[in-house]
Amino acid sequence: MHFYKAFGLSIHSELELTELCQDHETQTQDLRIVVSNFSIPPLSETHIYRRKIRALFAVDDAGVAYLNWEGVANFKASNGNLLEVDPLTDDPELLSLFTVSEAIGLILYQLNFFLLHASAVKIGNGAWCFTGEPGAGKSTTAAAFIKAGGTLLSDDLTAISFGADGAAFVVPAYPQLKIWDNTVSGLNYNRANLTPVTEGVNKFAYQPKEDFRHEKIRLKQVLFLHKNVSGEPDAPLPPMSVATESLANFPLPLGLLEGQALKEHFEDSFKCAKSAEMWTKERPEDFGKLEEWAREVFEKETQD
Amino acid sequence: MKYQLTSDQISSKVAGETVILNHTKGAYYGMDEVGALVWDTLEKGPQTIEDLCEAVSGEYEVDLETCKGDIDGLLQDLISEKLVEVIG
Structure with missing residues (x-):
C-alpha cells in the first residue's frame, strides 16, 4: 500500500x-x-x-x-x-x-469541490488561478509566476472549496507543473531541475516536492486567458460569462452537470465571483512581457 | 392572478447584474436594469402585475399604461422560458 x-x-x-x-x-x-x-x-x-x-x-x-x-x-x-x-x-x-x-x-x-481546468499559484497570501481553452497558456503563465517567486498549487486540475461565509479557497493538488520545451527556454528554467515527461512530445515537469504545502489558500484572482488576437483590454469577466466560462472550463464530463448539479455549479461559480476577482486577460505576446507582468504582480502582492 | 418564479430557475447577482439559469433546460439569461428590478421583486414572492408596475414606477418615470404593457411583455417572455408561472 x-x-x-x-x-x-x-x-x-x-x-x-x-x-x-x-x-x-x-x-x-x-x-x-x-x-x-x-x-x-x-x-x-x-x-x-x-x-x-x-x-x-x-x-x-x-x-x-x-x-x-x-x-x-x-x-x-x-x-x-x-x-x-x-x-x-x-x-x-x-x-x-x-x-x-x-x-x-x-x-x-x-x-463537492468546485473544479476548474486551471493552474494555480500562490502569490503573496492569495491564490491566483489561470484558466482558459487549451493553448491559452495556463501552465506557461503559472511557470512565469513561479519564476517570479510564486508557489505552485496545482496544474491542469484545480479544486476550490468554500468556507461557511462563502469564501473560496484553492486546495493544493500535487507538486507537478508540466511545461513545453519552448517555455523552458523562453523563461530560462534550468533543465537540470526538470524531468522530461513521456506524455506527448517536448514537455518537462517541474516538481517542487520538497517545498509543497497542503494548506488551502484563499482564492484571490481567476484569470480567463485568451490568445492575443482581439486587442481588447483586460476586463472584469461580465456576469453572464461567470456562469458560461466556468462551465466551459469544467474539467470533467459535462454529463455530470444536469438539473440539480448544474444549479449547484452555477451557484458555486457566483460564489467564486463574489469571493475573488474574475478577469479576462489577454495572454502577453511574448515571454519577455509575460515575465514582466508576473514580476510586477508579484512585487505588488508581496509589498506589505 | 399572480406571477411567481418557477422551481426550474436559479439566479445570481454580481456587479449589479442579474444572471438567470434554467437548470432544467440548461439555458442562461441576462436581465437589463428594469428586468432585474422586476426579477428582484418576484424573488420576494408572488406578485400581481400591478405590484410589479408599482415597483418599476417607483424607480423610473413611466406612465402606467406603458409600464403595464412592457411588464406584461417581459412576463410573457419569462413564462415561455419557464422561469415564471401564473398562480391563482
Whole structure:
C-alpha cells in the first residue's frame, strides 16, 4: 500500500502514483484507490481527450461515475472515498497519470469541490488561478509566476472549496507543473531541475516536492486567458460569462452537470465571483512581457 | 392572478447584474436594469402585475399604461422560458 496526500486528502493507494506527495502511514483515510474488476454500464463520448484518447463516461442514479480510457484503464468513483481502477495497460506511469487527472477529479466532484481546468499559484497570501481553452497558456503563465517567486498549487486540475461565509479557497493538488520545451527556454528554467515527461512530445515537469504545502489558500484572482488576437483590454469577466466560462472550463464530463448539479455549479461559480476577482486577460505576446507582468504582480502582492 | 418564479430557475447577482439559469433546460439569461428590478421583486414572492408596475414606477418615470404593457411583455417572455408561472 502507498500513502499520499493530495487535494487535502489522505490517500491509501494500491497503485504507485509518482506525481503525488508521499505521506506517513495514517489511520485516517479519506480516499482509497484499489485495483479491481468491475462491470461498466453503457458509456457515452465526452469532450475530454488525454494522450489523444477520448474519454468515455457514465454516471448511475446513485452518482457512481465511470470513466473509460481505451488501452489505459477503466475507473469507477464512488461516494467521494473509493476509486477503483481496472488497468488495461502494464505501464505504471501511464496508469498514474490517468489516475491523478480526471479520475481523481470525479472523486473531488463527489466531495463537492468546485473544479476548474486551471493552474494555480500562490502569490503573496492569495491564490491566483489561470484558466482558459487549451493553448491559452495556463501552465506557461503559472511557470512565469513561479519564476517570479510564486508557489505552485496545482496544474491542469484545480479544486476550490468554500468556507461557511462563502469564501473560496484553492486546495493544493500535487507538486507537478508540466511545461513545453519552448517555455523552458523562453523563461530560462534550468533543465537540470526538470524531468522530461513521456506524455506527448517536448514537455518537462517541474516538481517542487520538497517545498509543497497542503494548506488551502484563499482564492484571490481567476484569470480567463485568451490568445492575443482581439486587442481588447483586460476586463472584469461580465456576469453572464461567470456562469458560461466556468462551465466551459469544467474539467470533467459535462454529463455530470444536469438539473440539480448544474444549479449547484452555477451557484458555486457566483460564489467564486463574489469571493475573488474574475478577469479576462489577454495572454502577453511574448515571454519577455509575460515575465514582466508576473514580476510586477508579484512585487505588488508581496509589498506589505 | 399572480406571477411567481418557477422551481426550474436559479439566479445570481454580481456587479449589479442579474444572471438567470434554467437548470432544467440548461439555458442562461441576462436581465437589463428594469428586468432585474422586476426579477428582484418576484424573488420576494408572488406578485400581481400591478405590484410589479408599482415597483418599476417607483424607480423610473413611466406612465402606467406603458409600464403595464412592457411588464406584461417581459412576463410573457419569462413564462415561455419557464422561469415564471401564473398562480391563482
